[in-house]
Amino acid sequence: MKLKTAFAAAMTALACASAFAQGGAYPNRPITLIVGFPPGGGADSVARIVSEKLGRVLNQSVIVDNRAGAGTTIASDLVARAQPDGYTLLLATPSLYGSDQLLYKSARYDGEKSFTPVARWAYSPMLLAVKKDFPENSVQGLIAQARKNPGKLSYSSSGTGVVTHLAGASFAQAAGIDMLHVPFKGGAPSIQAVGAGDVDMTFGTPPSVLPIAQGGKLRLLAVTTTERSPLFPDLPGMKESGINDFNFTIAYSLYGPAKLPAEVVQKLAEVSFQVLRDPEVKAKLEKQGNIAWPTKTADEFRTWAVTEGKKYKVITERSGAVGATN
Template sequence: MTTIDRRAASALIGGAFLGFGLGRPKPALAQTSEFPEKPVTLVVPFAAGGSTDLVARVIAQKMGEILGVQVLVDNKGGAGGNLGASFVAKAAPDGYTILMGTIATHALVASLYSTPPFDPVKDFTPISWLVTVPNVLAVNPEFPAKTVADLVRMAKEKPGEYAYASSGNGTPLHLSGELFKSLTGVDLVHVPYQGSGPALVDVIGGQVPIIFDNLPSSTEPIRAGQLRALAVTTKTRAASFPDLPTMEEAGVSGYETNTWNAFFGPAGLPPEIVAKLNAAAVAAVKDPAVAKRLGEAGAVVVGSTPDELATHVSSEIARWKPVIEKSGAKID
């Protein structure tokens, strides 16, 4: 199997999203002596190069134009997103430190941990649900499996021999793999990373043959032939890859997973600051250029109110609890 230089692969992943650049920030709103008076830090709880990071950078750049201050992305990866989320939960509720939250930090954590490191409801202020993101099952192009059925057959012939990469323990991509194992009866070894970026580097380089990833971060490697996509994990096909079957269509009955990205602040964030951040976030994701870039990468724009995000978080905690219990996944 050909091994691609790690640095080159990493550069390819990051470079795939250089087209997301939307120009230098230009103030779009008249500023007052009130918030914001200085740059806002957007904490991404995963390593650079993954889907959450890439979506965050596209939105942050446009938000900076709208707010008239920079929105600086700060990657704090580790513990399946919990290190970065914990950092924001403890930050001052002044609007200058916000979180790019995910299904991992605000739905899975409630059931995966015997003692969660934070309360996803009580320790945060919802700002806006930004996008929904399909996941994808993909393999290194030199791996023999051409379809999901091929992968299942190979894994059953050699149980425990093949490994799959994910963005970390307790992430939706980890659980996507565990659900796949549960529904197909295969034995795959889980290899967790501190984000999709480093996981992709190793799968592209051939160190691990299989990956469950968010579609945005895998889009360009798939189009470039560095990955072979086998199926998306959502109920319906992704608009950006209309010929790619769903997991259900590929023969895994009852399979459905996805992820999402949303902005949260620390608990106690003042309503007037929430309103300003929400207005900027919604305007950013619904900007035609931003929406087009996100759509090309497989993300579906939402742009919700704070109350809609709060309702979504509660429903997601309830939805994932039985899935986690059935999979047997637990982190202590």
């Protein structure tokens, strides 16, 4: 059986290499970028801004395909099973390396074995937002309320185990408080629930939260980074808010299926680095609340992805989410 499996794998790799060689210089047809989040959120904004410029540099279209659901595992599984030819790629967070397998039985892939790390693209601080009539105007006040009413203050997320849940759970642990987690099927309904006053707060990505905040339906209290973010200088960071050693950001990175040809990986890594240093791209990302954070090489990114994935795994284990989704 092992011999048959090894032979099949070798034949697949050989077929992909042959097809790649016959097809000429990469890329010679459109590339599909799978995103495991719905349109309008942080991942989607990064995907569309970077892929538009990436396509121009590569002289091929890069088509963003949103495949939300099951905590991004639907999208990840799709790419894990795709042909390793460089035409099906994935934009993902570090949860790919460990957290997904803890949370979802449907996650049949292995982060390190099923994917080829290519490049880190950008990161974003998250925003702590409360309903407009929330009685407190500071994080310190929010914590005091939570301590008076353990388990009563609620925070929404776009699903159990996803990054918006992990941010809230990590915040509660760091602050030493107990809050009620209210999961929704997606970022939009999660934030709308706070805007409607049905949930007390949320920890959201800037592209998701800012439009609702600007419309006056919720208020921003802080960023989830240790210090103030240059993107939101008027909002206090966590250290200033009385929570030391708390820093939660969400990073978006590019992956391909396992056994992606080395020449494809190198080209995508080099072009990603070039694109993310472009002033126009950086400005567009910052306007949406994201900061360009390119890696120079795929090897550099691989080391970072594995290390960061282990951190996410620990956060997930501590969040209480394990077992809630299976």
